Amino acid sequence: MATAVGRIVVVGASLAGWRVAESVRRNGFAGELVLIGEEPYEPYDRPPLSKTVLSGWIGTDKLALPHTPGLDARWVLGVAATGVDRAAGTVHLADGRAIGYDRLVIATGARARPWPVAAEAALGGVHLLRGREDADRLRADLLAAPRRVLVIGGGFTGSEVASSCLDMGIPVTLVQRGPAPLSGALGTAVGAALGARQRAHGLDLRVGTTVQALAGEGRLTGALLSDGTPLDAEVAVVALGSVRNTEWLSGAGLSADSGGVDCDTACRAITLDGTPAEEVYVIGDAARWRHPPFDAPPAAFEHWGNAIEQADTAAHNLTHGGALCHTLGLPQFWSDQFGMNIKSVGLPHIADRVMLAQGSCRRGPFVVVYGRDGVTVGAAAVDSPRVLDGYAALVADSAPFPPLIAANDSPATPLILDSGATPQDLSLEGVR
Numbered sequence: 001m002a003t004a005v006g007r008i009v010v011v012g013a014s015l016a017g018w019r020v021a022e023s024v025r026r027n028g029f030a031g032e033l034v035l036i037g038e039e040p041y042e043p044y045d046r047p048p049l050s051k052t053v054l055s056g057w058i059g060t061d062k063l064a065l066p067h068t069p070g071l072d073a074r075w076v077l078g079v080a081a082t083g084v085d086r087a088a089g090t091v092h093l094a095d096g097r098a099i100g101y102d103r104l105v106i107a108t109g110a111r112a113r114p115w116p117v118a119a120e121a122a123l124g125g126v127h128l129l130r131g132r133e134d135a136d137r138l139r140a141d142l143l144a145a146p147r148r149v150l151v152i153g154g155g156f157t158g159s160e161v162a163s164s165c166l167d168m169g170i171p172v173t174l175v176q177r178g179p180a181p182l183s184g185a186l187g188t189a190v191g192a193a194l195g196a197r198q199r200a201h202g203l204d205l206r207v208g209t210t211v212q213a214l215a216g217e218g219r220l221t222g223a224l225l226s227d228g229t230p231l232d233a234e235v236a237v238v239a240l241g242s243v244r245n246t247e248w249l250s251g252a253g254l255s256a257d258s259g260g261v262d263c264d265t266a267c268r269a270i271t272l273d274g275t276p277a278e279e280v281y282v283i284g285d286a287a288r289w290r291h292p293p294f295d296a297p298p299a300a301f302e303h304w305g306n307a308i309e310q311a312d313t314a315a316h317n318l319t320h321g322g323a324l325c326h327t328l329g330l331p332q333f334w335s336d337q338f339g340m341n342i343k344s345v346g347l348p349h350i351a352d353r354v355m356l357a358q359g360s361c362r363r364g365p366f367v368v369v370y371g372r373d374g375v376t377v378g379a380a381a382v383d384s385p386r387v388l389d390g391y392a393a394l395v396a397d398s399a400p401f402p403p404l405i406a407a408n409d410s411p412a413t414p415l416i417l418d419s420g421a422t423p424q425d426l427s428l429e430g431v432r
Protein backbone atom coordinates (compact mmCIF):
# COMPACT_ATOMS: atom_id res chain seq x y z
CA MET A 1 0.00 0.00 0.00
CA ALA A 2 2.87 2.36 0.67
CA THR A 3 4.10 4.30 -2.31
CA ALA A 4 7.68 5.38 -2.84
CA VAL A 5 7.04 6.58 -6.37
CA GLY A 6 3.97 7.38 -8.45
CA ARG A 7 1.87 10.50 -7.95
CA ILE A 8 0.28 11.77 -4.74
CA VAL A 9 -2.40 14.40 -5.33
CA VAL A 10 -3.44 16.53 -2.35
CA VAL A 11 -6.71 18.45 -2.68
CA GLY A 12 -6.82 21.43 -0.33
CA ALA A 13 -3.66 23.50 -0.04
CA SER A 14 -3.92 24.83 3.49
CA LEU A 15 -2.57 23.64 6.84
CA ALA A 16 -3.28 19.91 6.47
CA GLY A 17 -2.38 19.82 2.76
CA TRP A 18 0.85 21.75 3.31
CA ARG A 19 1.87 19.53 6.19
CA VAL A 20 1.24 16.23 4.39
CA ALA A 21 3.29 17.51 1.43
CA GLU A 22 6.17 18.48 3.71
CA SER A 23 5.96 15.17 5.56
CA VAL A 24 5.91 12.83 2.57
CA ARG A 25 9.01 14.55 1.19
CA ARG A 26 10.70 14.38 4.58
CA ASN A 27 9.86 10.66 4.60
CA GLY A 28 11.72 10.27 1.29
CA PHE A 29 8.83 10.15 -1.17
CA ALA A 30 10.51 10.51 -4.56
CA GLY A 31 7.48 10.52 -6.83
CA GLU A 32 5.35 13.38 -8.10
CA LEU A 33 3.48 15.59 -5.66
CA VAL A 34 0.60 17.82 -6.76
CA LEU A 35 -1.30 20.25 -4.49
CA ILE A 36 -4.63 21.61 -5.68
CA GLY A 37 -6.10 24.58 -3.84
CA GLU A 38 -9.19 26.66 -4.45
CA GLU A 39 -7.68 29.74 -2.83
CA PRO A 40 -5.13 31.62 -4.95
CA TYR A 41 -2.65 31.76 -2.04
CA GLU A 42 0.09 29.47 -0.89
CA PRO A 43 -0.81 27.83 2.45
CA TYR A 44 -1.28 30.26 5.32
CA ASP A 45 -2.18 30.09 8.98
CA ARG A 46 -5.81 30.79 9.95
CA PRO A 47 -5.74 31.20 13.77
CA PRO A 48 -4.40 34.79 13.60
CA LEU A 49 -7.33 35.82 11.38
CA SER A 50 -9.69 36.29 14.32
CA LYS A 51 -6.99 37.57 16.66
CA THR A 52 -3.87 39.55 15.70
CA VAL A 53 -5.02 40.23 12.12
CA LEU A 54 -8.26 41.89 13.19
CA SER A 55 -6.58 43.96 15.83
CA GLY A 56 -3.96 45.07 13.30
CA TRP A 57 -0.80 43.42 14.66
CA ILE A 58 -0.12 41.45 11.49
CA GLY A 59 -1.30 41.66 7.88
CA THR A 60 -2.89 38.73 6.06
CA ASP A 61 0.08 38.76 3.64
CA LYS A 62 2.37 37.74 6.52
CA LEU A 63 0.66 34.46 7.45
CA ALA A 64 2.33 32.07 5.00
CA LEU A 65 3.21 28.69 6.48
CA PRO A 66 6.96 28.07 6.22
CA HIS A 67 7.97 25.97 3.21
CA THR A 68 10.93 23.66 3.12
CA PRO A 69 13.10 25.46 0.54
CA GLY A 70 12.85 23.64 -2.74
CA LEU A 71 9.89 21.47 -1.72
CA ASP A 72 9.43 19.58 -4.95
CA ALA A 73 5.73 19.97 -5.63
CA ARG A 74 3.45 21.21 -8.38
CA TRP A 75 1.03 23.81 -7.04
CA VAL A 76 -2.30 24.16 -8.82
CA LEU A 77 -3.80 27.15 -7.01
CA GLY A 78 -6.93 29.22 -7.57
CA VAL A 79 -8.93 26.30 -8.93
CA ALA A 80 -11.33 23.96 -7.12
CA ALA A 81 -11.53 20.22 -7.50
CA THR A 82 -15.06 19.37 -8.60
CA GLY A 83 -15.06 15.60 -8.57
CA VAL A 84 -13.18 12.34 -8.21
CA ASP A 85 -13.36 9.29 -10.43
CA ARG A 86 -11.89 6.63 -8.16
CA ALA A 87 -12.09 3.88 -10.76
CA ALA A 88 -9.97 5.97 -13.14
CA GLY A 89 -7.86 7.51 -10.35
CA THR A 90 -8.60 11.03 -11.55
CA VAL A 91 -9.47 14.35 -9.90
CA HIS A 92 -11.52 16.76 -12.01
CA LEU A 93 -10.98 20.51 -11.74
CA ALA A 94 -13.36 23.43 -12.22
CA ASP A 95 -11.38 24.62 -15.25
CA GLY A 96 -11.98 21.33 -17.07
CA ARG A 97 -8.61 19.76 -16.38
CA ALA A 98 -8.25 16.25 -14.97
CA ILE A 99 -5.27 15.13 -12.91
CA GLY A 100 -4.48 11.48 -12.35
CA TYR A 101 -3.32 10.10 -9.02
CA ASP A 102 -1.94 6.96 -7.47
CA ARG A 103 -2.82 8.18 -4.00
CA LEU A 104 -5.29 10.96 -3.16
CA VAL A 105 -5.28 13.05 0.00
CA ILE A 106 -8.46 14.98 0.83
CA ALA A 107 -7.64 18.11 2.85
CA THR A 108 -10.46 20.45 1.84
CA GLY A 109 -11.27 21.63 5.35
CA ALA A 110 -14.38 23.57 6.17
CA ARG A 111 -16.07 26.89 5.44
CA ALA A 112 -18.02 29.23 7.69
CA ARG A 113 -21.72 28.42 7.99
CA PRO A 114 -23.54 31.27 6.25
CA TRP A 115 -26.35 33.42 7.66
CA PRO A 116 -29.50 31.56 6.61
CA VAL A 117 -31.35 34.50 4.99
CA ALA A 118 -29.55 35.29 1.73
CA ALA A 119 -30.85 38.87 1.35
CA GLU A 120 -29.74 39.71 4.91
CA ALA A 121 -26.39 37.96 4.43
CA ALA A 122 -25.79 40.15 1.36
CA LEU A 123 -26.09 43.42 3.30
CA GLY A 124 -22.90 45.47 3.40
CA GLY A 125 -21.26 45.09 6.80
CA VAL A 126 -22.35 41.45 7.30
CA HIS A 127 -19.30 39.18 7.46
CA LEU A 128 -18.17 35.58 7.71
CA LEU A 129 -14.63 34.76 8.81
CA ARG A 130 -12.71 31.82 7.41
CA GLY A 131 -10.05 33.08 5.00
CA ARG A 132 -7.65 35.92 4.27
CA GLU A 133 -10.09 37.91 2.18
CA ASP A 134 -12.82 37.66 4.83
CA ALA A 135 -10.39 39.03 7.40
CA ASP A 136 -9.27 41.87 5.13
CA ARG A 137 -12.88 42.91 4.45
CA LEU A 138 -13.83 42.75 8.11
CA ARG A 139 -10.74 44.66 9.19
CA ALA A 140 -11.56 47.40 6.64
CA ASP A 141 -15.06 47.75 8.10
CA LEU A 142 -13.66 47.85 11.64
CA LEU A 143 -11.23 50.61 10.66
CA ALA A 144 -14.23 52.71 9.64
CA ALA A 145 -15.05 52.86 13.40
CA PRO A 146 -18.56 51.42 13.47
CA ARG A 147 -20.64 52.48 16.45
CA ARG A 148 -21.29 48.83 17.35
CA VAL A 149 -20.38 45.36 16.09
CA LEU A 150 -22.85 42.52 16.47
CA VAL A 151 -21.28 39.07 16.79
CA ILE A 152 -23.70 36.22 16.19
CA GLY A 153 -22.50 33.06 17.93
CA GLY A 154 -20.41 32.66 21.07
CA GLY A 155 -18.08 29.83 20.10
CA PHE A 156 -14.32 30.33 19.88
CA THR A 157 -14.34 32.32 16.63
CA GLY A 158 -17.19 34.61 17.72
CA SER A 159 -15.60 35.22 21.11
CA GLU A 160 -12.19 35.94 19.59
CA VAL A 161 -13.68 38.38 17.08
CA ALA A 162 -15.57 40.15 19.87
CA SER A 163 -12.38 40.38 21.88
CA SER A 164 -10.42 41.84 18.93
CA CYS A 165 -13.12 44.45 18.29
CA LEU A 166 -13.07 45.51 21.93
CA ASP A 167 -9.27 45.77 21.71
CA MET A 168 -9.88 48.30 18.93
CA GLY A 169 -12.20 50.26 21.20
CA ILE A 170 -15.36 49.27 19.30
CA PRO A 171 -18.45 48.39 21.37
CA VAL A 172 -19.59 44.81 20.78
CA THR A 173 -22.78 42.88 21.43
CA LEU A 174 -22.40 39.10 21.27
CA VAL A 175 -25.59 37.10 20.91
CA GLN A 176 -25.43 33.47 21.95
CA ARG A 177 -28.32 31.02 21.63
CA GLY A 178 -27.05 28.76 24.42
CA PRO A 179 -26.84 29.60 28.12
CA ALA A 180 -23.15 30.60 28.02
CA PRO A 181 -20.41 31.42 25.52
CA LEU A 182 -18.00 28.58 24.65
CA SER A 183 -20.46 26.14 26.20
CA GLY A 184 -20.44 23.85 23.15
CA ALA A 185 -16.72 23.16 23.66
CA LEU A 186 -16.20 23.62 27.40
CA GLY A 187 -19.63 23.01 28.95
CA THR A 188 -22.03 25.52 30.41
CA ALA A 189 -20.49 25.77 33.85
CA VAL A 190 -17.06 26.78 32.56
CA GLY A 191 -18.59 28.82 29.72
CA ALA A 192 -20.54 30.84 32.28
CA ALA A 193 -17.39 31.56 34.27
CA LEU A 194 -15.61 32.69 31.09
CA GLY A 195 -18.67 34.72 30.08
CA ALA A 196 -18.40 36.63 33.37
CA ARG A 197 -14.83 37.51 32.44
CA GLN A 198 -15.91 38.56 28.94
CA ARG A 199 -18.48 40.90 30.46
CA ALA A 200 -15.85 42.30 32.83
CA HIS A 201 -13.87 43.24 29.70
CA GLY A 202 -16.80 45.29 28.46
CA LEU A 203 -18.61 42.78 26.23
CA ASP A 204 -22.37 43.20 25.97
CA LEU A 205 -23.09 39.47 26.16
CA ARG A 206 -26.67 38.30 25.55
CA VAL A 207 -27.10 34.60 26.28
CA GLY A 208 -30.22 32.54 25.61
CA THR A 209 -30.87 34.93 22.75
CA THR A 210 -30.90 34.68 18.96
CA VAL A 211 -30.96 37.17 16.12
CA GLN A 212 -34.37 37.10 14.45
CA ALA A 213 -33.48 39.38 11.54
CA LEU A 214 -30.74 41.60 10.23
CA ALA A 215 -31.99 44.99 9.02
CA GLY A 216 -30.80 47.59 6.55
CA GLU A 217 -31.06 48.75 2.98
CA GLY A 218 -27.89 47.96 1.12
CA ARG A 219 -25.90 48.18 4.36
CA LEU A 220 -26.59 46.77 7.78
CA THR A 221 -28.13 49.19 10.25
CA GLY A 222 -29.19 46.81 13.00
CA ALA A 223 -30.84 43.61 14.10
CA LEU A 224 -33.92 42.37 15.87
CA LEU A 225 -33.19 40.02 18.76
CA SER A 226 -35.41 37.14 19.85
CA ASP A 227 -36.37 38.95 23.07
CA GLY A 228 -37.88 41.72 20.93
CA THR A 229 -34.98 44.12 21.46
CA PRO A 230 -33.85 46.12 18.42
CA LEU A 231 -30.08 46.61 18.26
CA ASP A 232 -28.21 49.24 16.25
CA ALA A 233 -25.09 47.82 14.61
CA GLU A 234 -23.22 48.70 11.43
CA VAL A 235 -21.14 45.54 11.29
CA ALA A 236 -22.19 41.95 12.03
CA VAL A 237 -19.99 38.87 12.15
CA VAL A 238 -21.80 35.59 11.62
CA ALA A 239 -19.95 32.95 13.67
CA LEU A 240 -22.31 30.00 13.55
CA GLY A 241 -19.77 27.23 13.16
CA SER A 242 -18.65 25.56 9.97
CA VAL A 243 -19.63 23.21 7.18
CA ARG A 244 -17.09 20.68 5.84
CA ASN A 245 -16.12 21.07 2.17
CA THR A 246 -17.19 17.65 0.91
CA GLU A 247 -19.72 18.35 -1.87
CA TRP A 248 -17.06 17.84 -4.53
CA LEU A 249 -16.82 14.18 -3.43
CA SER A 250 -20.40 13.40 -4.32
CA GLY A 251 -20.48 10.21 -6.38
CA ALA A 252 -16.97 9.19 -5.28
CA GLY A 253 -18.27 6.24 -3.26
CA LEU A 254 -16.98 7.65 0.04
CA SER A 255 -18.89 7.98 3.30
CA ALA A 256 -19.15 11.77 3.45
CA ASP A 257 -21.61 14.55 4.20
CA SER A 258 -21.52 18.11 5.52
CA GLY A 259 -20.13 16.75 8.81
CA GLY A 260 -16.98 15.42 7.13
CA VAL A 261 -15.49 12.47 5.29
CA ASP A 262 -15.39 9.40 7.52
CA CYS A 263 -11.97 7.91 8.06
CA ASP A 264 -10.19 5.44 10.31
CA THR A 265 -7.39 6.28 12.73
CA ALA A 266 -4.89 5.60 9.92
CA CYS A 267 -6.63 8.45 8.00
CA ARG A 268 -7.92 6.14 5.27
CA ALA A 269 -11.24 7.36 3.87
CA ILE A 270 -14.16 5.04 4.51
CA THR A 271 -16.09 3.86 1.46
CA LEU A 272 -19.84 3.42 1.22
CA ASP A 273 -19.54 -0.26 2.13
CA GLY A 274 -17.81 0.70 5.38
CA THR A 275 -14.31 -0.46 4.43
CA PRO A 276 -11.28 1.82 4.20
CA ALA A 277 -10.18 2.93 0.74
CA GLU A 278 -6.54 1.94 0.39
CA GLU A 279 -5.76 4.77 -2.03
CA VAL A 280 -7.62 7.72 -0.47
CA TYR A 281 -6.72 9.54 2.74
CA VAL A 282 -8.54 12.35 4.52
CA ILE A 283 -7.00 14.75 7.02
CA GLY A 284 -7.68 17.95 8.94
CA ASP A 285 -11.00 19.73 9.40
CA ALA A 286 -12.62 17.65 6.64
CA ALA A 287 -11.94 14.34 8.43
CA ARG A 288 -14.51 12.77 10.74
CA TRP A 289 -13.35 9.93 12.90
CA ARG A 290 -13.80 8.18 16.19
CA HIS A 291 -11.02 8.97 18.62
CA PRO A 292 -10.14 5.63 20.22
CA PRO A 293 -9.88 6.40 23.94
CA PHE A 294 -13.30 8.08 24.00
CA ASP A 295 -16.71 6.52 23.90
CA ALA A 296 -18.05 9.30 21.69
CA PRO A 297 -19.53 9.50 18.20
CA PRO A 298 -17.18 10.21 15.28
CA ALA A 299 -16.43 13.90 14.98
CA ALA A 300 -14.40 16.35 12.91
CA PHE A 301 -11.78 17.90 15.19
CA GLU A 302 -11.40 21.39 13.79
CA HIS A 303 -8.15 22.09 15.58
CA TRP A 304 -4.77 23.16 14.28
CA GLY A 305 -2.99 20.33 16.09
CA ASN A 306 -5.33 17.69 14.69
CA ALA A 307 -4.57 18.79 11.11
CA ILE A 308 -0.85 18.47 11.80
CA GLU A 309 -1.08 15.08 13.46
CA GLN A 310 -3.37 13.55 10.86
CA ALA A 311 -1.14 14.90 8.07
CA ASP A 312 1.87 13.18 9.64
CA THR A 313 -0.09 9.96 10.10
CA ALA A 314 -1.24 9.96 6.48
CA ALA A 315 2.27 10.83 5.27
CA HIS A 316 3.70 7.87 7.17
CA ASN A 317 1.11 5.49 5.76
CA LEU A 318 1.60 6.85 2.24
CA THR A 319 5.34 6.38 2.33
CA HIS A 320 6.09 3.36 4.55
CA GLY A 321 5.30 -0.27 3.97
CA GLY A 322 4.35 -2.52 6.83
CA ALA A 323 2.27 -1.64 9.84
CA LEU A 324 -0.04 1.35 9.61
CA CYS A 325 0.54 4.32 11.88
CA HIS A 326 -2.51 5.70 13.75
CA THR A 327 -3.55 9.10 15.03
CA LEU A 328 -3.67 8.62 18.77
CA GLY A 329 -2.66 12.01 20.20
CA LEU A 330 -5.30 13.67 22.34
CA PRO A 331 -7.33 16.47 20.76
CA GLN A 332 -5.93 19.83 21.88
CA PHE A 333 -7.17 23.34 21.24
CA TRP A 334 -6.10 26.83 22.24
CA SER A 335 -7.72 30.24 22.04
CA ASP A 336 -6.56 33.74 22.90
CA GLN A 337 -9.32 36.16 23.86
CA PHE A 338 -10.16 38.89 26.38
CA GLY A 339 -6.59 38.82 27.64
CA MET A 340 -6.84 35.09 28.43
CA ASN A 341 -5.12 32.08 26.95
CA ILE A 342 -7.50 29.11 27.01
CA LYS A 343 -6.20 25.66 26.27
CA SER A 344 -8.06 22.38 26.35
CA VAL A 345 -7.14 18.73 25.98
CA GLY A 346 -9.31 15.68 25.45
CA LEU A 347 -13.04 16.00 24.88
CA PRO A 348 -14.50 18.40 27.46
CA HIS A 349 -17.73 18.61 25.46
CA ILE A 350 -18.69 14.98 26.16
CA ALA A 351 -18.33 15.39 29.96
CA ASP A 352 -21.12 15.19 32.49
CA ARG A 353 -19.08 16.55 35.42
CA VAL A 354 -16.45 19.22 35.81
CA MET A 355 -14.12 19.82 38.75
CA LEU A 356 -12.19 22.95 39.59
CA ALA A 357 -8.65 21.58 40.02
CA GLN A 358 -6.54 24.70 40.45
CA GLY A 359 -7.00 28.41 40.87
CA SER A 360 -10.19 30.42 40.78
CA CYS A 361 -12.75 30.81 38.02
CA ARG A 362 -13.34 34.38 39.17
CA ARG A 363 -9.89 35.77 38.54
CA GLY A 364 -6.42 34.69 37.52
CA PRO A 365 -5.36 31.31 36.15
CA PHE A 366 -7.46 28.20 36.71
CA VAL A 367 -7.67 24.60 35.59
CA VAL A 368 -10.76 22.42 35.36
CA VAL A 369 -10.95 18.67 34.79
CA TYR A 370 -13.84 16.98 33.02
CA GLY A 371 -15.29 13.55 33.71
CA ARG A 372 -17.86 11.27 32.23
CA ASP A 373 -19.21 8.13 33.87
CA GLY A 374 -16.40 8.26 36.40
CA VAL A 375 -13.59 8.61 33.83
CA THR A 376 -11.43 11.69 33.20
CA VAL A 377 -12.11 12.79 29.61
CA GLY A 378 -10.69 16.30 29.35
CA ALA A 379 -9.15 19.33 30.99
CA ALA A 380 -9.01 23.03 30.28
CA ALA A 381 -6.60 25.63 31.55
CA VAL A 382 -6.93 29.37 31.55
CA ASP A 383 -3.61 31.21 31.60
CA SER A 384 -1.75 28.08 32.72
CA PRO A 385 -0.96 26.19 29.50
CA ARG A 386 2.11 24.47 30.93
CA VAL A 387 0.30 22.53 33.63
CA LEU A 388 -2.02 21.00 31.07
CA ASP A 389 0.47 18.25 30.16
CA GLY A 390 -0.02 16.61 33.55
CA TYR A 391 -3.77 16.64 33.06
CA ALA A 392 -3.36 15.29 29.53
CA ALA A 393 -1.67 12.24 31.05
CA LEU A 394 -4.76 11.65 33.22
CA VAL A 395 -6.99 11.86 30.15
CA ALA A 396 -4.70 9.57 28.14
CA ASP A 397 -4.81 7.01 30.96
CA SER A 398 -8.61 7.29 31.34
CA ALA A 399 -7.93 8.00 35.01
CA PRO A 400 -10.85 7.73 37.43
CA PHE A 401 -12.86 10.93 37.87
CA PRO A 402 -12.61 12.91 40.05
CA PRO A 403 -8.81 12.61 40.07
CA LEU A 404 -6.92 13.46 43.22
CA ILE A 405 -5.27 16.83 42.58
CA ALA A 406 -3.18 18.40 45.29
CA ALA A 407 -1.56 21.46 43.74
CA ASN A 408 -0.78 24.35 46.06
CA ASP A 409 -3.63 26.35 44.50
CA SER A 410 -6.19 23.51 44.53
CA PRO A 411 -9.45 24.19 46.42
CA ALA A 412 -9.44 22.84 49.98
CA THR A 413 -12.67 20.97 49.24
CA PRO A 414 -13.11 19.64 45.70
CA LEU A 415 -15.77 21.60 43.83
CA ILE A 416 -17.52 19.34 41.34
CA LEU A 417 -20.40 20.51 39.20
CA ASP A 418 -22.66 19.18 36.53
CA SER A 419 -20.76 20.17 33.36
CA GLY A 420 -24.04 21.35 31.88
CA ALA A 421 -25.02 23.37 34.96
CA THR A 422 -26.86 26.50 33.99
CA PRO A 423 -25.33 29.79 35.06
CA GLN A 424 -28.04 30.05 37.72
CA ASP A 425 -26.94 26.72 39.22
CA LEU A 426 -23.31 27.73 39.10
CA SER A 427 -22.51 29.82 42.09
CA LEU A 428 -19.37 31.63 41.13
CA GLU A 429 -19.06 32.48 44.80
CA GLY A 430 -18.57 28.78 45.38
CA VAL A 431 -15.79 28.63 42.81
CA ARG A 432 -12.95 30.16 44.74
Ligand SMILES: Cc1cc2nc3c(=O)[nH]c(=O)nc-3n(C[C@H](O)[C@H](O)[C@H](O)COP(=O)(O)OP(=O)(O)OC[C@H]3O[C@@H](n4cnc5c(N)ncnc54)[C@H](O)[C@@H]3O)c2cc1C
Residues within 6 Å of the ligand: 011, 012, 013, 014, 015, 016, 017, 036, 037, 038, 039, 045, 046, 047, 048, 049, 050, 079, 080, 081, 082, 107, 108, 109, 110, 111, 129, 130, 131, 157, 245, 248, 283, 284, 285, 286, 301, 302, 303, 304, 305, 307, 332, 333, 334, 335, 336
Ligand atom coordinates in the same frame (compact mmCIF):
# COMPACT_ATOMS: atom_id res chain seq x y z
C1 LIG B 1 -10.64 32.33 12.22
C2 LIG B 1 -10.07 31.02 12.68
C3 LIG B 1 -9.40 30.94 13.89
C4 LIG B 1 -8.88 29.72 14.34
N1 LIG B 1 -8.23 29.66 15.53
C5 LIG B 1 -7.76 28.49 15.98
C6 LIG B 1 -7.09 28.40 17.23
O1 LIG B 1 -6.94 29.41 17.94
N2 LIG B 1 -6.63 27.19 17.64
C7 LIG B 1 -6.80 26.04 16.88
O2 LIG B 1 -6.38 24.94 17.31
N3 LIG B 1 -7.41 26.08 15.68
C8 LIG B 1 -7.89 27.29 15.23
N4 LIG B 1 -8.54 27.34 14.02
C9 LIG B 1 -8.73 26.09 13.27
C10 LIG B 1 -7.59 25.77 12.32
O3 LIG B 1 -7.20 26.90 11.60
C11 LIG B 1 -8.06 24.66 11.40
O4 LIG B 1 -8.23 23.50 12.20
C12 LIG B 1 -7.10 24.40 10.25
O5 LIG B 1 -7.06 25.50 9.39
C13 LIG B 1 -7.55 23.16 9.47
O6 LIG B 1 -6.73 23.00 8.36
P1 LIG B 1 -7.25 22.22 7.07
O7 LIG B 1 -6.11 22.31 6.11
O8 LIG B 1 -7.80 20.92 7.45
O9 LIG B 1 -8.50 23.05 6.52
P2 LIG B 1 -8.60 24.54 5.98
O10 LIG B 1 -7.62 25.42 6.70
O11 LIG B 1 -10.05 24.88 6.03
O12 LIG B 1 -8.14 24.44 4.46
C14 LIG B 1 -8.85 23.78 3.48
C15 LIG B 1 -8.40 24.32 2.14
O13 LIG B 1 -9.01 23.56 1.11
C16 LIG B 1 -9.52 24.43 0.12
N5 LIG B 1 -10.60 23.76 -0.61
C17 LIG B 1 -11.87 23.55 -0.18
N6 LIG B 1 -12.57 22.90 -1.12
C18 LIG B 1 -11.73 22.69 -2.15
C19 LIG B 1 -11.88 22.06 -3.41
N7 LIG B 1 -13.01 21.49 -3.79
N8 LIG B 1 -10.79 22.04 -4.24
C20 LIG B 1 -9.61 22.61 -3.86
N9 LIG B 1 -9.43 23.23 -2.67
C21 LIG B 1 -10.48 23.26 -1.83
C22 LIG B 1 -9.98 25.64 0.92
O14 LIG B 1 -10.12 26.78 0.08
C23 LIG B 1 -8.84 25.77 1.91
O15 LIG B 1 -7.77 26.52 1.38
C24 LIG B 1 -9.05 28.55 13.54
C25 LIG B 1 -9.74 28.64 12.32
C26 LIG B 1 -10.25 29.85 11.89
C27 LIG B 1 -11.00 29.92 10.57
